[in-house]
Amino acid sequence: MATQNVLMPQMGESIQEGTLTRWHKKLGDKVQREEILFEISTDKVDTEIPSPVSGVLVQIFAKEGETVSVNTVVAVIDDAAAPGSVAQAPAEKPAAPAPASVSAEVASASSSSDSSSRVLASPLARKMAEEHSVDLSKVQGSGEGNKIVKNDVLAALETGKSVSPLVASAAAAVVSPAAKSSSEHMKATGGGAEGIVDGVRVSRVPMTGMRKKIADHMVMSKRTSPHVTSVIEIDLQKIVDVRAKFKDKFEAVHGFKLTFMPFFLHAVIEAIKAVPVVNASIDGDAILYKKDINLGCAVALDWGLIVPVIKNSSERSFVGLGRELNNLAEKARNKKLAPEDVRGGTFSISNYGGFGTVIGQPIINQPQVAIFGIGAMQKKPVVINDAIAIRTMCYCVLSFDHRVIDGSDSGKFLSTVKSVLENWNVPVV
Amino acid sequence: MSTNFDLIVIGSGPAGYEGAIYASQLGMKVALIEKDPTLGGTCLNVGCIPAKSMLQSALMLDKAKKFASYGVKIAGSDNPELDFPQVNKRRDEIVKTMTNGVSFLMKKNKVEIIRGFGSISGKGQVDVTSDGKKTTYTCKNILVATGSRARHLPHIKVDGKSIVTSEEIWAWDKVPETMAVLGGGVIGCEFASAYGRYGSKVTIIEMADQICPTEDHETAAELTKALKKQNCEVLTSVKTKSVTAKGNKVEVVLEGENSPRVFEKVLLSVGRAPNVENIGLEKVGIKLNDRGFIDVDLKTYQTNIPGIYAVGDVIPTPQLAHTGSSEALYAVDIIAGKKRHPINYLTNPAAIYTYPEIASIGYTENQLKKAGRNYKSAKFPFTAIAKARIDDIADGFVKILIDPKYGEVLGVHIVNTKASEMIAEFALGNNLEMTIEDLAHTIHPHPTVSEIIKEAAHAVMGHPINM
Ligand SMILES: Cc1cc2nc3c(=O)[nH]c(=O)nc-3n(C[C@H](O)[C@H](O)[C@H](O)COP(=O)(O)OP(=O)(O)OC[C@H]3O[C@@H](n4cnc5c(N)ncnc54)[C@H](O)[C@@H]3O)c2cc1C
Numbered sequence: 001m002a003t004q005n006v007l008m009p010q011m012g013e014s015i016q017e018g019t020l021t022r023w024h025k026k027l028g029d030k031v032q033r034e035e036i037l038f039e040i041s042t043d044k045v046d047t048e049i050p051s052p053v054s055g056v057l058v059q060i061f062a063k064e065g066e067t068v069s070v071n072t073v074v075a076v077i078d079d080a081a082a083p084g085s086v087a088q089a090p091a092e093k094p095a096a097p098a099p100a101s102v103s104a105e106v107a108s109a110s111s112s113s114d115s116s117s118r119v120l121a122s123p124l125a126r127k128m129a130e131e132h133s134v135d136l137s138k139v140q141g142s143g144e145g146n147k148i149v150k151n152d153v154l155a156a157l158e159t160g161k162s163v164s165p166l167v168a169s170a171a172a173a174v175v176s177p178a179a180k181s182s183s184e185h186m187k188a189t190g191g192g193a194e195g196i197v198d199g200v201r202v203s204r205v206p207m208t209g210m211r212k213k214i215a216d217h218m219v220m221s222k223r224t225s226p227h228v229t230s231v232i233e234i235d236l237q238k239i240v241d242v243r244a245k246f247k248d249k250f251e252a253v254h255g256f257k258l259t260f261m262p263f264f265l266h267a268v269i270e271a272i273k274a275v276p277v278v279n280a281s282i283d284g285d286a287i288l289y290k291k292d293i294n295l296g297c298a299v300a301l302d303w304g305l306i307v308p309v310i311k312n313s314s315e316r317s318f319v320g321l322g323r324e325l326n327n328l329a330e331k332a333r334n335k336k337l338a339p340e341d342v343r344g345g346t347f348s349i350s351n352y353g354g355f356g357t358v359i360g361q362p363i364i365n366q367p368q369v370a371i372f373g374i375g376a377m378q379k380k381p382v383v384i385n386d387a388i389a390i391r392t393m394c395y396c397v398l399s400f401d402h403r404v405i406d407g408s409d410s411g412k413f414l415s416t417v418k419s420v421l422e423n424w425n426v427p428v429v
Numbered sequence: 430m431s432t433n434f435d436l437i438v439i440g441s442g443p444a445g446y447e448g449a450i451y452a453s454q455l456g457m458k459v460a461l462i463e464k465d466p467t468l469g470g471t472c473l474n475v476g477c478i479p480a481k482s483m484l485q486s487a488l489m490l491d492k493a494k495k496f497a498s499y500g501v502k503i504a505g506s507d508n509p510e511l512d513f514p515q516v517n518k519r520r521d522e523i524v525k526t527m528t529n530g531v532s533f534l535m536k537k538n539k540v541e542i543i544r545g546f547g548s549i550s551g552k553g554q555v556d557v558t559s560d561g562k563k564t565t566y567t568c569k570n571i572l573v574a575t576g577s578r579a580r581h582l583p584h585i586k587v588d589g590k591s592i593v594t595s596e597e598i599w600a601w602d603k604v605p606e607t608m609a610v611l612g613g614g615v616i617g618c619e620f621a622s623a624y625g626r627y628g629s630k631v632t633i634i635e636m637a638d639q640i641c642p643t644e645d646h647e648t649a650a651e652l653t654k655a656l657k658k659q660n661c662e663v664l665t666s667v668k669t670k671s672v673t674a675k676g677n678k679v680e681v682v683l684e685g686e687n688s689p690r691v692f693e694k695v696l697l698s699v700g701r702a703p704n705v706e707n708i709g710l711e712k713v714g715i716k717l718n719d720r721g722f723i724d725v726d727l728k729t730y731q732t733n734i735p736g737i738y739a740v741g742d743v744i745p746t747p748q749l750a751h752t753g754s755s756e757a758l759y760a761v762d763i764i765a766g767k768k769r770h771p772i773n774y775l776t777n778p779a780a781i782y783t784y785p786e787i788a789s790i791g792y793t794e795n796q797l798k799k800a801g802r803n804y805k806s807a808k809f810p811f812t813a814i815a816k817a818r819i820d821d822i823a824d825g826f827v828k829i830l831i832d833p834k835y836g837e838v839l840g841v842h843i844v845n846t847k848a849s850e851m852i853a854e855f856a857l858g859n860n861l862e863m864t865i866e867d868l869a870h871t872i873h874p875h876p877t878v879s880e881i882i883k884e885a886a887h888a889v890m891g892h893p894i895n896m
Contacts, residue, residue, distance in 0.1 A: 003733075016802070122862030127835050144770045150837070150862055220803065283798065367801060 004053045006075040008068050011042045011339045018042040019067045019158040020074060025057050031077065038074070039335070042213065046306075047337050055079035065159035067151070121148035128153045157212065214305060221366045225401035229361040229373075232414035236377055237391045238424050239263050246428050253429055254319055260377070261297070262322035264349065264417075266426060268372055269293055269314050271416035272347060275409050278370040278400065279346050287404055296345030296365060297325060299332045306332045307365060309345040318426055353377065359395045369401040370410075372417075432541075434460045434568040436764065437555045439547040439708065442470020443750040444741030445574030446531050448757030452572075453538045455765045460566060461540050462547035462557055468531040469524075470576050471742070472750040475596050478527055480619050482520040484782050486511070487626040488846075491784070495821065511627050513604055520599075549573075549709030552736060556709070570736050570764050573723065574757060575708055577701035577742035585611070585672045585697055591679050592672060592695045595620070605629050605693040609681050611669055613640030615781045617698035618652065622783035625659035632662045632690070634669055634683065641781060645793040645842040647808070651825060652787055652844065659784065672697075703743040713737065718745055728771050730760035738764065752777055776859040780849035785824045788852035790859060791840035794830060805833045807889035809881055811845055813896045816876040822846040827885040829865070836865035836890075847878050854882055865890055 008018050018040040025031050025038075037051040059076035062068050119136045121129070125148045129136050132153075139156045141148035194203050207215065243258055250258035272279045272293055280289045293314040296307040308328035313321060331337045350362040353376040362373040375395040382391045396417060398410045435457035438449045446468060449461040467474055493509035496502070535542050543566070545559030555566050579594030581587055589597040595616050604627045610617045613635030625631045633640060633656070639649040640656075640663060653663050668684040672695055680689035703722050710717070716724045716733045722745040723732055730738045738760045741753030755772060762769050781787040797804045808828045811817040825844030832839055841855045858868060869886035873879055887894050 016800070123864050123867050124835055124837050124862035127864050127866075131835070142770065224803075 002080055003058065003076050003078045004055070005073040006037065006052060006077060008040070008062070008070050008072045008074050009049060009339045010070045011040070011047065011342055017067050017069045017154070019155075020062045020064060021046070022064055023060070024048075025051075027057055027060055029057050031055065031057055041208075046335055048335050051077065053077055053079055063155075065155060067154045067158045119148060120145065122150065124150050125153045128157075132157055217366070218363050221363050224366055225364050225369070226403060227361070227364060227399050228402045228407070228410070229397050229399045230407065230410045230414060231359060231395055231397045232418055234394050234396055234418045235382070235391050235422050236260075236394050239421055240377075240392045242424055242428060250429050254323065256323065256326045258322065258428065261325055261351065262318055262428075263421060263424070264351075264372075264374055265295060265297075265310070265313065265321045265325065266318055267417045267420040268295065268347070268349060270420045271413045273314065274416045275413040277405055277409055278398070278413055280369050280404065281346075281367040282369065282401070282404060290346040292344075292346060294344050294346045296342075296348040296368075297328070298348065298350045299329050301332060306337065306342065307345060307348060308332055308337060308341050309343065311344065318428055348372070349374065353394065359397065361397065362399050364399055364401055369404055370413075371399050373397040373399065432460070432566055434458050434541075434566060436460075436570045436572060436761075437462065437547075437566060437568040438572045438574055439549075439555065440470060440574035440576050440704075440741070441465075441468040441531065441542075442574060442576045442741060442753065443472045444576070444753030444757040445470065445572070446535070447754040448572050448574060448740065448761050449540045450534055450538045451758050452761045452764070453540050455761065457761075457765070459540045460543050460568070461535060462543045462545065462555065464544075464546040467528040468535070468542070469528040471578075473524060473527050473531065475599060477750050479520045479524055479599060480595075480616070480623075481782055482523050483516060483623045484619060484784075486516040486519070487623045488784065490626060499821075511604070513627070514602065516627075517599075517602070546707075547575075548707060549713055549715075549737065552713060552734065570738065572757065572760060572764075573708065573732075573737065573739040573743060574741045574753070575704040575743050576753075577703050577748060579697070580700045580702040582697065582699060585669075586674075587697060588674055591674050591677070591693070592697065594697050598696055601694070607692045608632075608694040608696060609634060609679070609690070609692045610696045610698055611672070611681075612697065612699040613637075613642075613663065613665070614698060614700060615641060615779075617696065618656065618781060618783050620696055620698065621656060621661045622659055625656065625661040626784070628660070630660055630662075632692070633664065634667050634681075635663070635665045636668050638666045640665060641787065643779075643793075644781075644787060644789055645828065645840070646795060647826075647828060648787050648789065648842045648844050652781070652783060652785075655785060655824065656783070701742060701748055705743060715739075720745060729763045730756055731763070746774060747777055747779065749777070749779060773860070776856055778852040778856045780852060782849065785822070785844050785846045786848040787842070787844055788848035789840070789842045790852055790855050791838065792830065793840060793842070794828075797830060797839060802839070803833060804830050804839060805889055806830045807885060807893070809885035809888045809893065809896065811878070811881060813884070814876075814878060814881050816878050816880065817845070819876070820878065822878065827851075827881050829885050829889045831865050831889050838863065838865060838868070845878070851879050851882060854879065 011018060020038055021041045022039040024036045031037060031051045031054065033052065033054040034050045036048045039046065039048050055077040057075060058078045062074040068074060120141060121136050122143065126136070128150065134153055134156050136148055139148050139152050142152050143149035196202065239260065243260065247258045276289055277287065279293055280287050292312055295310045295313045297310065298305055298307050310321065310324045310328065316324065328341060331341060345365065345368065347368055348365040348371045350360065350371060351374045352360045353374045356376045358375045360373045360375065362371045364371050373396065377392050377394045379390055380393045381388050382393065396414065398414055400410050436452045437460045438445045439462045441461055441463040445461060449459050453459045472478060490509060490511055493506065496506060543557050545557040547555050547557050549571060550556045550565065553568050555568065555571060557564050557566065579596050581594070586592065587594055598620065604624060607630045608624060610621045610631060610633045613633045617633060618640055621631045621633050639646055640653055641649045656663055670682040670684050673680045677693070679692050679695045681692060681695065682689045705717060705721060705723060713734050715737060718724045723739040723743050725732055725739050725744050730740050732739055740756035740760050742748045746752055746756065759769055759772060775791050778788060778790045794806060806828065808826045810826045811823045817823040822845060828842040829838060830840040831837060838855065838859055841852065843851055865886050869883060869890060871883065873883045884893060884895055888896070
């Protein structure tokens with residue numbers, strides 16, 4: 001028999017773990033190489049993972065909803081087994097019945113919401129549960145003697161199942177005395193998702209894994225870097241004209257639409273070359289200047305936000321940049337991004353202007369040190385040579401980590417972007 | 430003769446003999462096969478135990494030199510000297526007592542000892558060759574615990590006299606005037622620290638950019654400083670080109686240097702190779718990993734062949750006695766049908782018994798940096814601890830690395846003569862998933878050296894008390 005372990009893939013360098021959201025195959029099922037085996041969700045990406053080999057799925061170590069660290073074995077595929085055969089796995093995750101004494105304890109604990117302290121759990125698991133209002137009595141322990149350990153709480157947080165609304169509002173009561181009665185009220189109204197908090201009718205929906213991870217990542221970034229945002233106003237009329245002139249020809253020749261993004265990508269690359277410190281990260285007391293420019297472009301999705309990365313951006317032509325961005329956005333929307341596609345970003349771009357926002361203050365995507373933001377394009381009367389003209393204008397910003405980047409750097413960066421766009425001279429077709 | 434056993438263990442090192450005892454205690458009929466005349470494996474015969482005995486003699490010599498400063502006068506003790514034959518005698522006695530102890534434990538626990546070279550000849554079948562005679566034994570399960578041996582290098586000929594590994598060095602009957610230690614890993618540094626203090630002029634030659642390459646860079650730097658005070662020259666990022674015995678001397682040529690350096694003796698200490706040859710692995714098709722270690726499933730310690738397990742130095746986990754014996758007890762539990770929570774190797778402590786000692790657990794700072802993890806670190810020096818000054822062991826520090834989010838302890842690195850004892854507190858704590866607050870809020874006795882643990886915990890939380 002030849003078996004192959006299936007691992008939780010690394011989806012982006014800062015990612016330590018992922019949540020297995022759905023198995024597409026059952027134990028004993030036959031699976032073809034490249035056939036979708038399971039889906040995962042991490043703080044950067046939701047994606048489908050294809051099977052590394054053909055064979056029979058003989059062991060499954062990670063349940064749906066379980067969060068496991070990168071490179072953990074989540075399943076085993078046997079390329080020689082007959083369908084339906086399943087390996088005996090003596091050490092499969094203990095879904096086994098708990099010893100009587102422990103299960104009795106858990107059972108009695110689950111009858112009241114404040115009895116988490118009587119459940120067998122590690123101090124770390126307890127602390128995490130407290131911070132996230134997880135009801136430990138509803139969590140299945142996988143540690144020695146069925147003790148609830150860190151990974152169990154993480155798994156519970158992922159599925160959101162054990163986050164008890166009662167416990168959550170009880171925690172809030174510590175902050176606001178008035179909330180106590182509202183949590184009583186919530187109990188009275190059934191304690192479900194609908195309730196009243198601080199006299200306001202609410203419905204409580206647990207965050208999805210992706211949303212929670214975005215939240216953590218954003219808070220972490222704000223804590224890590226002192227952010228400063230500078231704004232510049234750019235005249236895009238020339239770009240608008242160039243695009244209008246070439247867009248039909250471009251689509252006919254290259255097979256995809258000419259958007260404004262490649263213009264911005266090109267300008268940003270030029271600006272990074274002029275101010276390399278924006279394409280860096282901090283390593284202890286040193287600055288790591290990145291020799292590759294890998295641009296991450298935030299793509300909004302119905303279910304969240306993903307930042308695919310255009311590798312070696314500075315080595316690509318104008319058309320190449322556009323094509324790669326188009327490919328990645330397409331893949332993101334179809335949940336087909338591969339781990340490689342979201343890894344290795346060195347600088348990010350956020351395009352909130354598409355929704356009409358004029359100025360934004362994007363948060364840095366750690367461990368990067370700067371992020372470029374693009375506001376909405378607007379026609380405006382502007383003064384040119386003491387005459388009033390109608391031009392297409394746009395505010396662009398740079399949020400930067402003031403530990404390593406100064407105002408002068410950011411000024412130089414933004415003025416380079418502006419100058420490249422206002423004096424556009426790169427062929428587009 | 431063929432007796433049917435529940436379990437046959439091959440190798441009587443700490444992994445093998447502890448596994449055998451435990452299996453017997455769980456009611457299995459167990460045989461333990463050993464090819465060497467004494468039980469106990471590398472650890473008891475040529476490893477941990479004799480090495481620690483040799484280091485203790487060096488420590489006593491250091492202490493003796495300081496008696497006057499403690500206010501203790503012993504007639505004629507102004508100039509204490511090393512009695513090397515006695516160092517060896519004491520060491521041999523300890524080894525003998527301990528290996529006899531293992532034989533006694535085998536009897537007490539009704540483990541059958543079979544002398545000879547064991548090799549797997551089929552599923553549930555082991556051949557034992559002794560004095561040219563072969564006997565076949567059958568069993569339900571096999572536990573391979575054949576351990577490891579000193580690694581040799583193709584271009585260096587170990588002659589067992591002037592060029593030795595940690596296996597032949599025990600036969601030295603005098604302290605050499607000069608010696609080179611090729612390889613600044615754990616074992617090399619321990620010998621360097623002992624022989625340096627015995628009076629040898631030692632040169633450590635290490636290829637990596639720090640000695641003890643798997644340890645935190647700050648502890649390695651601290652050890653380097655200490656070794657320099659113990660007659661040791663420490664060369665890092667240096668490769669050895671050739672080693673040639675010439676008469677009573679050994680010539681060592683280093684890369685980038687043309688003229689050889691001359692030493693009386695050379696210790697080759699470049700890691701340990703797993704004993705996987707001629708033990709029948711290929712007969713049953715047991716898979717090795719790309720580094721030549723037996724591949725096992727770390728949730729069972731079973732090889733790719735059902736019923737055949739492997740633990741200790743033959744598998745690609747840390748090559749430490751306590752790691753091997755923990756794995757053996759684990760595998761025996763699995764064989765007995767018990768459920769076990771997988772061993773978390775981040776709770777596996779490591780210790781180096783140089784002066785001062787180094788002990789560590791979990792990640793090093795550079796590993797965390799490389800993984801891009803968010804961490805907080807603090808270092809607390811022993812100079813601030815009264816008892817460390819009283820005991821005259823105020824060298825070194827405790828460094829704690831935590832994940833600031835929940836206060837999970839990610840790594841601990843201790844440099845101090847008591848480091849190996851103190852790391853056990855972290856092994857327990859990490860195994861129970863303590864948080865840094867648990868550590869800071871644990872009452873430690875005063876005055877003790879281990880108080881530093883509480884102090885370091887407060888320091889990493891941002892409020893060191895006694896500093
Ligand atoms: C100088 C030195 C100092 C060390 N200090 C420490 C320390 O302080 N702390 C620590 O934790 N670790 C230390 N170690 C490492 C430790 O000794 C090993 O990790 C440990 O001994 C491994 O145990 P084991 O049972 O896997 O194998 P071993 O101890 O190597 O035992 C294997 C046994 O199997 C026997 N054997 C092999 N093949 C066969 C066969 N085919 N048939 C029959 N018998 C066979 C061998 O003769 C041997 O007795 C040190 C090692 C050395 C060399």
